[in-house]
Amino acid sequence: MKRRNFLQSTALSALGATSLISTKSWASSPEINQREPLKNRIHHSVCQWCFGDLPWEELLTSLVEMGVGAIDLVGPEHWPLLKKYNIHCSMCNGAEISLTKGWNNPTYHKQLIENYTKMIPLVAEAGYTNLICFSGNRDGMSDTEGLAHCVTGLKKILPLAEKHGVVIQMELFNQQDHPDYMCDHSDWGIDLCVALGSEHFKLLFDIYHMQIQEGDIIRRIRENHRYFGHYHTAGVPGRHEIDETQELNYPAIMHEILQTGYQGYVAQEYIPRREPRMQVLYESIKRCDV
Numbered sequence: 001m002k003r004r005n006f007l008q009s010t011a012l013s014a015l016g017a018t019s020l021i022s023t024k025s026w027a028s029s030p031e032i033n034q035r036e037p038l039k040n041r042i043h044h045s046v047c048q049w050c051f052g053d054l055p056w057e058e059l060l061t062s063l064v065e066m067g068v069g070a071i072d073l074v075g076p077e078h079w080p081l082l083k084k085y086n087i088h089c090s091m092c093n094g095a096e097i098s099l100t101k102g103w104n105n106p107t108y109h110k111q112l113i114e115n116y117t118k119m120i121p122l123v124a125e126a127g128y129t130n131l132i133c134f135s136g137n138r139d140g141m142s143d144t145e146g147l148a149h150c151v152t153g154l155k156k157i158l159p160l161a162e163k164h165g166v167v168i169q170m171e172l173f174n175q176q177d178h179p180d181y182m183c184d185h186s187d188w189g190i191d192l193c194v195a196l197g198s199e200h201f202k203l204l205f206d207i208y209h210m211q212i213q214e215g216d217i218i219r220r221i222r223e224n225h226r227y228f229g230h231y232h233t234a235g236v237p238g239r240h241e242i243d244e245t246q247e248l249n250y251p252a253i254m255h256e257i258l259q260t261g262y263q264g265y266v267a268q269e270y271i272p273r274r275e276p277r278m279q280v281l282y283e284s285i286k287r288c289d290v
Contacts, residue, residue, distance in 0.1 A: 035282065038067045038289045042254050045070035045090040045267035046281065047232070048078075060085040062278045068285065072232075072267040076119075079126050090265035091130045091169065091204070091230055095119035099173070102136025104146035104182050109153040116157045116168070124164035130230055130264075131161075132204065133170050135183035146182045151195045161200040169229050171204040174213035177239075184213055186220055186227075193227045202229025208269070211236045211248055218256045225260035233288065234270035241270055242284040254290040 038044065048071050051059050056078065063071065064085055071087050075094030082089055095115040101108050116131070123131050135150060154168065161168050172189055173181045183189050189203040205228040211217055221228065235246030242250050257266065266288060274280045 035066075038285065040067065040069075040289070041258060042288055042290065043070065043090075043263070043265045044068045044285050044288065045072050045088075045265040046285075047072040047267050047269040048074055050269060050271060051277070051281075056081055057085075060087055062281075063087060066278075066282050066285065070265050070267075072265070072269070073132065076122055076126070079128075089126070089128045090267060091132055092119070092123050092126075092128050093132050095131060096134055099134050099178065099181065100137040102134040102182075103150040103153045103170075104136045104141065105139070106149050106153065108136070109149075109156070112153060113156050117160060120157065120160050120164050120166045123166050129165065130167050130169050133168050135170060135181065137180040138182050139180065141182075143182060143188055147188065147192055147195065150192055154196055154201060158196065158198050158200055162198065166200065167229050168201050169204040170201070171232075172206050172209055172213075174209040176212055177209070186210060186214065186224060190224055190227050203227050204230045204232065206232040206234075206269070207248065207250075207253060208232065208234035208236055208239055217248070217253055221253070221256050221260065225257070225262065228262075230264055231257065231262075231266045232269040233266060233284075234268070239271050240273050241280050242268070242287045243280075250287050251290050254288045258290065 046063060046068060048059065060081065069088055070090035071082065072091040073093050074082065074089050075092065079089060097108055097111060103112060119131060135146065138146060157168065170183055170189060170192070172183055172186060175181065175184050186203065186205065193201060193203065205221070207217055210220065233242060233250065234240070235242050236248055237246065240246065254266070268281065268284055270284065272280065
C-alpha cells in the first residue's frame with residue numbers, strides 16, 4: 001500500500017542506516033529475559049509495515065519472545081510463515097486497490113468486488129477474521145454521495161463475508177496525513193455501519209488518526225464501541241512510540257476498551273525512532289498492557 005511504503009521509507013530515512021539494530025539482540029538481552037510476562041487482557045498485535053526493513057523471521061521471533069501473538073496488515077503470501085511461528089494475522093490485507101481508490105467510487109467497484117470475492121474465502125480458510133478496506137478519496141464527491149456508493153458496493157460482498165465469518169473493516173484516517181480521504185470522522189463511518197446493518201462490517205478505529213481529527217477518544221469509544229472492530233495505536237504528535245513524549249493517555253484508553261467488553265486486537269502502528277527498537281516496542285506494548 002502506498003501509505004505504508006511512504007511511511008516506512010520516511011522512518012528509515014530519519015533513522016539512518018547506521019542506527020538500525022538487528023532484533024537478534026532481543027532474545028539475548030538480560031533486560032528482556034527478566035521481563036514481566038504480559039497480562040494480555042488486551043490482545044496485542046504489531047503492524048508489520050512499521051518494521052518492514054527487518055527480516056520476517058527476526059521480527060516474528062521477537063514477537064514470540066515478547067509474548068505477542070498477532071501481527072497486522074499481512075497478505076496471503078506470508079500467512080504460512082506466520083503459522084510456522086504460531087502468530088495470528090489480526091488484520092489481513094491484499095484485496096484493496098489503494099487508500100485513495102476505494103468503495104466510495106463506483107468506478108472501482110468491479111475490481112474491488114472481484115478482489116474481495118477472491119480474498120474472503122482465503123481469509124476464512126486460513127483461520128483469520130478481519131480484512132481491511134478503505135473508503136477512497138473524495139475527489140470532489142460529497143460525503144453523502146460517497147456513503148451511498150460505499151453501501152451499494154459493500155452490499156455486494158457482505159453476504160459472502162457473513163457466510164465465511166469474515167469481518168470487513170474500514171480504517172479511519174485524519175486529513176493531515178491523508179488529505180481528501182473520505183472516512184475521516186467516526187460519525188461518517190458509523191453512518192455507513194448503520195446503513196449496511198451487518199455485524200460483518202466494522203470500523204478500524206485508529207486512535208492516532210482520530211486524536212488528530214476529532215479528539216475525545218475515550219468518550220467516542222465508550223459511546224460507539226459496537227461499531228469498532230479493531231484498534232490501532234501510535235503516539236501523538238509524530239506517530240512515534242507510546243512513551244512520555246506524546247499526549248495520549250494510553251493506559252486510560254485501554255481500560256476503557258476493556259470496559260466495553262472488547263475481545264479483539266489492539267495493534268501498535270507507530271514509526272520507530274528510538275533504539276533498540278524491539279525493546280522500545282515492548283515498552284510501548286507494556287503501556288497498553290493494563
